[in-house]
Amino acid sequence: MATRYIFITGGVTSSLGKGLASASLGALLQARGFSVLLRKLDPYLNIDPGTLSPYEHGEVYVTDDGTEADLDFGHYERFTGVPTESSDYVTTGKIYSSVLTKERRGEYLGSTVQVIPHITDEIKNFITNKTHGVDFVLCEIGGTVGDIEGLPYLEAIRQLRNDLGRDRTLFVHLTLLPYISTAGELKTKPTQHSVKELLSVGIQADLLLCRSDRPIPWEAKRKLAQFCNVPSDCVIAALNAQNIYHVPLQYHEEGLDQQVCRYFGLQDASADLSRWYRIRDQLEKAVEPLKIGIVGKYVQLLDAYKSLIEALHHGGYPNHAKPELVWIDSQDTENLKQKLTDVDAIIVPGGFGERGIEGKMAAAEYARENKVPFLGICFGMQLAVIEACRHQLGLHNASSSEFGPTEEPVVGLLREWQSEEGVQTRSETSDLGGTMRLGSYPCVLQKGSLARQIYGEECVQERHRHRYEVNKAYLDRLAAVGLIGSGLSPDGKLPEIVERIDHPWFIGVQFHPELKSRPFAPHPLFVSFIAAGLTYKKQKS
Ligand code: GLN
Numbered sequence: 001m002a003t004r005y006i007f008i009t010g011g012v013t014s015s016l017g018k019g020l021a022s023a024s025l026g027a028l029l030q031a032r033g034f035s036v037l038l039r040k041l042d043p044y045l046n047i048d049p050g051t052l053s054p055y056e057h058g059e060v061y062v063t064d065d066g067t068e069a070d071l072d073f074g075h076y077e078r079f080t081g082v083p084t085e086s087s088d089y090v091t092t093g094k095i096y097s098s099v100l101t102k103e104r105r106g107e108y109l110g111s112t113v114q115v116i117p118h119i120t121d122e123i124k125n126f127i128t129n130k131t132h133g134v135d136f137v138l139c140e141i142g143g144t145v146g147d148i149e150g151l152p153y154l155e156a157i158r159q160l161r162n163d164l165g166r167d168r169t170l171f172v173h174l175t176l177l178p179y180i181s182t183a184g185e186l187k188t189k190p191t192q193h194s195v196k197e198l199l200s201v202g203i204q205a206d207l208l209l210c211r212s213d214r215p216i217p218w219e220a221k222r223k224l225a226q227f228c229n230v231p232s233d234c235v236i237a238a239l240n241a242q243n244i245y246h247v248p249l250q251y252h253e254e255g256l257d258q259q260v261c262r263y264f265g266l267q268d269a270s271a272d273l274s275r276w277y278r279i280r281d282q283l284e285k286a287v288e289p290l291k292i293g294i295v296g297k298y299v300q301l302l303d304a305y306k307s308l309i310e311a312l313h314h315g316g317y318p319n320h321a322k323p324e325l326v327w328i329d330s331q332d333t334e335n336l337k338q339k340l341t342d343v344d345a346i347i348v349p350g351g352f353g354e355r356g357i358e359g360k361m362a363a364a365e366y367a368r369e370n371k372v373p374f375l376g377i378c379f380g381m382q383l384a385v386i387e388a389c390r391h392q393l394g395l396h397n398a399s400s401s402e403f404g405p406t407e408e409p410v411v412g413l414l415r416e417w418q419s420e421e422g423v424q425t426r427s428e429t430s431d432l433g434g435t436m437r438l439g440s441y442p443c444v445l446q447k448g449s450l451a452r453q454i455y456g457e458e459c460v461q462e463r464h465r466h467r468y469e470v471n472k473a474y475l476d477r478l479a480a481v482g483l484i485g486s487g488l489s490p491d492g493k494l495p496e497i498v499e500r501i502d503h504p505w506f507i508g509v510q511f512h513p514e515l516k517s518r519p520f521a522p523h524p525l526f527v528s529f530i531a532a533g534l535t536y537k538k539q540k541s
Helices: 018-031 070-079 092-104 115-128 150-162 189-200 217-227 245-252 255-265 274-285 302-319 336-341 356-370 379-391 450-455 472-481 524-540
Strands: 004-010 037-042 088-090 136-141 170-174 205-211 235-239 288-295 321-329 346-348 374-375 396-400 408-411 414-417 422-425 437-445 459-466 468-470 482-490 495-500 506-509
Touching: 004 150, 018 037, 018 070, 018 136, 018 170, 018 245, 018 255, 018 274, 018 379, 037 070, 037 115, 037 437, 037 495, 070 302, 088 092, 092 115, 115 136, 136 150, 150 170, 170 189, 170 495, 189 205, 189 217, 205 217, 205 255, 217 235, 217 356, 235 245, 245 255, 245 274, 288 302, 288 336, 288 356, 288 524, 302 321, 302 524, 321 336, 321 379, 321 524, 336 356, 346 356, 346 379, 346 524, 356 374, 356 379, 374 414, 379 396, 379 408, 379 472, 379 482, 379 495, 379 506, 437 450, 437 495, 450 482, 450 495, 450 524, 468 472, 468 495, 472 482, 472 495, 506 524
Parallel strands: 004 136, 004 170, 037 088, 037 136, 170 205, 205 235, 288 321, 288 346, 346 374, 374 506, 396 408
Antiparallel strands: 408 468, 414 422, 437 459, 437 482, 482 495, 495 506
């Protein structure tokens, strides 16, 4: 079957959950037996989101091939299980940079380089590149219709409708129907305006996905259909969901996938939604509360920990546990101990910079001494190792070169490492963008270790995003006080997992296991961590 393209735009306001909507539609098409690919075009000028503040943009998601992508990629992968890669994510910055490089190389043969056709052609190439054999490409256009930044993208998809034809392209527009209490009504006007705005750039929406906090009356649907020029079956309610994993089932009940398949003349395929019913059942059974303390710096914007939050919930399913996340500001060291006594397990997640490290190390120390289950992720592992060096080996100056020159570089800058593209190098003065160990790397698990038992495998692939590494020489000294390296890079040089042999569950990982957890395939580390938390909770009471 020729590849079909579904373009998802957003109207009225941002934050309506376009990523989630795209991911859910992808999951529904998969349930009908089609292969899907999810892509996103982001209208900002940054080349990638690696240098964006997590306070503003939330988590940076990392793919297997080391692409730093928007957090919507987490939704895409969690809902479809399809790994994304660099050819699935583009920003305006990347598009322009590629066009300007071509211009410098003289590839445009002296023609005037313009937004139309050069930028739009680059966008169209991005959308249609590497899609061979894929049934559906779902393309999310970042931002809101009407933004100046989004115009080249809208122009490009308008052209694609002409290039590929109506039977291979579908425009989905996600909007909001606000409820006005004084009128006692859901209002359709903002959606009408937003559809008109799209029309002004030559795009007629084919299907409206309407976010609403209550069921949409038939009358409102009819009005929207009439004013927005779409069939009334194609006005689909996207009601607020109790849990994000209910969304595919809700959309299905509203007829989203039926309408999409009807549009493309593919109504024969029936949907097998058993995976999503199973997840719904598991969610219902996950009731045993478990307090997990998360000690971090970005606790004001929880989107910074999006994948971590999801992975903890996934880990709860097989344990019938419902994690209650207790956010603990690592900079508030005064009340830290008090807060930690109240939780059943502790996490120190990934992070950057010196601010708040004392609190994070105090959390690792508390977990070590009181035998509370502890998971240190990336920065969390590095700080757990520094903590052990300072307090167990008596190396008071133990530190990371991330915080400036140090006599005891327990965590240091790795200047050279082997990746699939060959030897990579970096130095203190390298640009901040693109100088990290990024993407999937193998990790060999030591025989007899807890890590090996949890994974049940000898070698695993996990995703990384960090600039510094634990210095193996220090780790070798820590074995005498109970902290061992239980996962190493295949050459044995880089500590990837550490664990305490004198503790029921104390693990640090240099990678981000949360990125690979799926609701239908919870990550083993999180499943085991939650189980350890439940055991600890029982013993405590
Ligand atoms: N700041 C640390 C480093 O760059 C850890 C990064 C992280 O936690 N992702 O190595």
